[in-house]
Amino acid sequence: MSDDSDEDKTHDPSQKRLDDAHQRGDVAKSQEVNTWFLLAGATLVLSSFGSSVGTGLLVPMRGLLQNSWMIRTDGPGLLLLGKSLAYSVLSAMGMPFLFLIIAAVGGNMIQHRLVFSPEGLTPKFSKISPAEGFKRVFGKQAAANFLKGLFKLIALGAVMCIVLWPERFRLDAMVHFDPSVILGVSTSLTLELLTSVVVMLAAVAIADFFFQYRTWYEKLKMTLQEVKDEHKQSEGDPHIKGKIRQLRHQMMKKRMMAAVPKASVIITNPTHFAVALSYERGMAAPICVAKGMDNIALKIREIAGKHDIPIVENVPLARALYAAVKIDQEIPNEHYHAVAEIIGYVMGLKRGLSGRRT
Incomplete structure (x- = not known):
């Protein structure tokens, strides 16, 4: 039955059908786009705020260790110490966390407008249906996710080899370096690796978004009967409209x-x-x-x-x-x-x- 209806869905979805889907929380969404925004935001945070975050955390921790003998161990003293550490962490990490939140929200906003729908939280028996589960495991979406995951695995491995292979001798020698030097080298390599991964995942995110959008759009397509039914609902049933016209004519005639x-x-x-x-x-x-x-x-x-x-x-x-x-x-x-x-x-x-x- 569903196969036949899918084959008969040859008409593009109307604006009303698209709006109804949005109200239900059914929107075109690619998780890869969200992942890319978060990863790109993390890379930007690390490159822009890495040193300030490190300094903001290093100074209070160093002071804590140097003056540990002066710390009061009673209740009010520990409470005061906790507040002081919390303020230090928030002041150091507040801006990076805010930037990551903006990146997470932006990953959704760029794909669709804001959605406030409780319907997604409503329990549905279809989610635990064996038939629906079989479709999710062996359907077109599952095949696309498998191919996407395989491509990402191969691509990430290739990126890591390209970035880290030329540095293999320096990495071996890092065991003899001073810790401060190791931190700088590892931060530089991490940024280079993250930048390469972000560039690679951009292509994956774009391709996946268009695939998800096309799948969502095809799912919302309408059969000829659905088009007729929606037209009746929006414009009114012709039989009812004819009856109303007839009643109006009779009333006008009597008047x-x-x-x-x-x-x-x-x-x-x-x-x-x-x-x-x-x-x-x-x-x-x-x-x-x-x-x-x-x-x-x-x-x-x-x-x-x-x-x-x-x-x-x-x-x-x-x-x-x-x-x-x-x-x-x-x-x-x-x-x-x-x-x-x-x-x-x-x-x-x-x-x-x-x-x-x-």
Whole structure:
């Protein structure tokens, strides 16, 4: 099942899928990059702070040994001695340790943005599953780690031989050197060896990062069905959206029909379109309270007939108003004259009818 799904994952992961993976703590990460940053930081610390750290530790230790006979052995005296030594060590090692912490954080930050996810701490049965364990031992990742480890072993051996082989005679003679000289020579060789290893591991870290990123990216690829499902979740189910549109249309239709009795005139074409306009003295322009075509137009005319609302047939005006004006909006300026003539005619009819009744 998983093999088939992996073969079907032909679509690149969406931004939402990448963001969800980041929130879970699932990011592309190479341990070799972290190792390289720590090793490079240690090399820089040794070359920059080595002498100051040595001096910072040597002075208090020398004073401790020279004045050991003056050390108080009671409780407060030992506590004071511990604090003094702790301050000396922190002052000497504080900056190097801070630099190493920055290097460790930088090794992660350069690969991905900060991750705060408790999901990685949640127990998962897949981690103790024999099948998953078999995949981890004999999978592509395990093969890559084996080849990487083998290459590092061979490369480190080659680097050590290149750096130390020319110094083999001097190393043999170092047993007769003064300890202060041995310290300087060993520090110099250590820095040279670390620098060579850092240069070599840079290539390993870069290659491993691209391999890990590609593996992570391929794992997050999506099948066609996953793309469709995510689109439905983000954009909404088309069936639900269609139902919502249908409900909105029904509500708008009911509201329009309830507003038809308030209309002043109904303009039709005569059967396909119907536009109900409302106008009272003092209004800037007539307002469209309802409009429709075919069945809705017929319903508007039926309600108008029940409420004795005048129906005026004007084919071009009915079509133009239906296309140009929206519900509860004033009619456009270009139709003022034509609508004004009709409303004036309707008002004249109403005045004539009221005059006859009196």
